[in-house]
Amino acid sequence: MTNERQQEIFALERVFIQVKRRMDCEWNKENIGLTAIQGRILIRLFEDGPQKASVLAEKLYITAGAVTGIADKLLDMGLIERERDMDDRRVVYLVLVEQGRELVEKLRAKRAAIMDMMFAGLSTEDVSELTRIFNQIITNMDEANVEEKK
Numbered sequence: 001m002t003n004e005r006q007q008e009i010f011a012l013e014r015v016f017i018q019v020k021r022r023m024d025c026e027w028n029k030e031n032i033g034l035t036a037i038q039g040r041i042l043i044r045l046f047e048d049g050p051q052k053a054s055v056l057a058e059k060l061y062i063t064a065g066a067v068t069g070i071a072d073k074l075l076d077m078g079l080i081e082r083e084r085d086m087d088d089r090r091v092v093y094l095v096l097v098e099q100g101r102e103l104v105e106k107l108r109a110k111r112a113a114i115m116d117m118m119f120a121g122l123s124t125e126d127v128s129e130l131t132r133i134f135n136q137i138i139t140n141m142d143e144a145n146v147e148e149k150k
Contacts, residue, residue, distance in 0.1 A: 019118075026114045032106065033077070037062065038070055039107045042079060042096065046104040050083065050093035067094075079103060 001009075027036045034042070040060055045051060048059075053067040060067070071094050074080045079100035085091035096104070119127055 023114065023118070026117070027110075032103070032110075034103075034107075037066075038074060039111075041067065041070055041074065041094075042100055042104050043107060043111070045080065045094060045096040046101060046108075050095045052091065052093060056094065074100070 024036055027039070037060070041056060044056055044059055051059075053071060054064045057064040057067045071080060071082070074094075075082065079097065081095045081097055083093045083095050085093065122130075
């Protein structure tokens with residue numbers, strides 16, 4: 001890798017970190033009592049239905065233990081419930097309850113407003129290109145991880 005390319009990649013990394021931090025700040029600006037990851041879990045349950053903690057962890061790129069801890073808090077807040085599988089009582093699903101569904105509607109509106117603000121001034125083509133680039137980065141990382149496991 002050339003020095004110039006490496007400098008550009010490090011600059012991109014710094015910008016990416018700033019974007020992530022600012023996204024988190026925007027999310028936390030209006031205090032609705034949830035962290036960004038708590039909101040993401042609720043949205044996943046809303047969109048995908050009841051899920052095992054391990055499945056949510058995989059979808060959100062966090063550990064199952066982290067999901068369990070977050071789920072405990074969401075349970076205490078009355079936003080989700082745990083339900084056992086009728087066929088296999090060892091399997092536990094996280095399920096969104098009505099109060100959680102109502103909150104997700106607010107979260108989705110907030111998420112849309114944040115995304116609109118973030119991507120203002122970018123064309124649909126620009127957003128598509130960013131999506132393509134980030135998907136390629138994910139593919140590169142996935143392929144590197146597969147190679148490491150060999």
